[in-house]
Amino acid sequence: MQHELNRLKPLLHPGDLVLRNGTDATSQATRRFNRRDTSFSHCGIIDVADDTVWVYHAIGGSYNPGQTLKKELLDSFSKPGETDRIAVYRYALARKEQELLMTTVQEHYKNGLPFDLFFNFDTDDRMYCSEFVFKCVNKSMHGRLSPVILRQRPPVYISIDDLFLNEWTSPVKKINYKALQ
Secondary structure: OHHHHHHHHHHOOOOOEEEEEEOOHHHHHHHOOOOOOOOOOEEEEEEEEOOEEEEEEOOOHHHOOOOEOEEEEHHHHOOEOOEEEEEEEEEOOOHHHHHHHHHHHHHHHHOOOEEOOOOOOOOOOOEOHHHHHHHHHHHHOOOOOOHHHHOOOOOOOOOHHHHHOOOOEEEEEEEEHHHHO
């Protein structure tokens, strides 16, 4: 399994969307909020620095006692046993958009963006995982992702599958740990 992760890393770019499916009860419950594809329970944004792959993601609870935006190694984010599958998608971003995305993500991290325990999409002072990804990417794309929100009836929320089942993403790679065993 580590071999597959190592083969994935050279394919990754800053700003890629990374998805995972956790194997715990919280992940099972989270998948139910997806609208069409229940394969994934959590998401984040990739950064690559000095050949090291990082994931920025908004997570709360016992997974993140600090309750602020987390930055962790891809290997830890997608740990086999705790995760049974991952996928990476790429947004169609121009270079300047990719730079704005990463600047926005890093600013949220530097400012200690709190996790939103109430999953309120209407606030920007705290965010849940898919909201964090959506708002950062949408800002960098100058609002081109907004139609995802405009199609919804209240209460508005961003599901994980909203992030990759749209015309602006393309798959990079999927890894199913169960199939590798």
